[in-house]
Amino acid sequence: AQSVTQLDSQVPVFEEAPVELRCNYSSSVSVYLFWYVQYPNQGLQLLLKYLSGSTLVESINGFEAEFNKSQTSFHLRKPSVHISDTAEYFCAAFQGAQKLVFGQGTRLTINP
Amino acid sequence: DTEVTQTPKHLVMGMTNKKSLKCEQHMGHRAMYWYKQKAKKPPELMFVYSYEKLSINESVPSRFSPECPNSSLLNLHLHALQPEDSALYLCASSRTETYEQYFGPGTRLTVT
Numbered sequence: 001a002q003s004v005t006q007l008d009s010q011v012p013v014f015e016e017a018p019v020e021l022r023c024n025y026s027s028s029v030s031v032y033l034f035w036y037v038q039y040p041n042q043g044l045q046l047l048l049k050y051l052s053g054s055t056l057v058e059s060i061n062g063f064e065a066e067f068n069k070s071q072t073s074f075h076l077r078k079p080s081v082h083i084s085d086t087a088e089y090f091c092a093a094f095q096g097a098q099k100l101v102f103g104q105g106t107r108l109t110i111n112p
Numbered sequence: 113d114t115e116v117t118q119t120p121k122h123l124v125m126g127m128t129n130k131k132s133l134k135c136e137q138h139m140g141h142r143a144m145y146w147y148k149q150k151a152k153k154p155p156e157l158m159f160v161y162s163y164e165k166l167s168i169n170e171s172v173p174s175r176f177s178p179e180c181p182n183s184s185l186l187n188l189h190l191h192a193l194q195p196e197d198s199a200l201y202l203c204a205s206s207r208t209e210t211y212e213q214y215f216g217p218g219t220r221l222t223v224t
Contacts, residue, residue: 032210034212036215041220042217042218043116043118043202043215043216043217043218044155044202044204044215045215046212046213046214046215049212090154090155094210098143098160098162098167098168098209098210099157099160099168100157100213102154102155103154104153104154105152105153105154
């Protein structure tokens, strides 16, 4: 089974609409969880992380993710998206002490 | 400051050439990483350096040779590459292996 699963390869939404990008993880990875964003022709930027503590984590640009242990999920949400949010989003988790494993990515496309 | 820099930004090389990719960080991080990313795919781990020692080699062909001259620098030496090695090569660093990773902008490599 895949360690980190992103359930949607593409998510098209209209500007100012809410969005949820789904991520599930397996028992083979730790519960140190991350979301990265990759804009076209750029590297990955850390969007937010869950290491411990509050299960709801927020980023500075309006995204939030909730760690749900019972559902083994770490879904990313934003209540109102902007054109500039168009990007590829990767969910990731540690597998073992050193290796970061990524989901297959979700391409978020914002339509005007 | 969470900046990782990579040079060059773009590189075109023939199959008989020797070239090097460079990565630098000044955050005092003691773990550094090389990833390879093909189009529309997540990054794939190649090498991990921890405290300037190679700790993980993900069975990467010997035509890729990493080097960590000091705690701030990471090089990837390339020799006799194949066209299928064309990809975006990403460098990342983290405080130690169990902390979040920060990525550079990448080097877009084309092998002709």
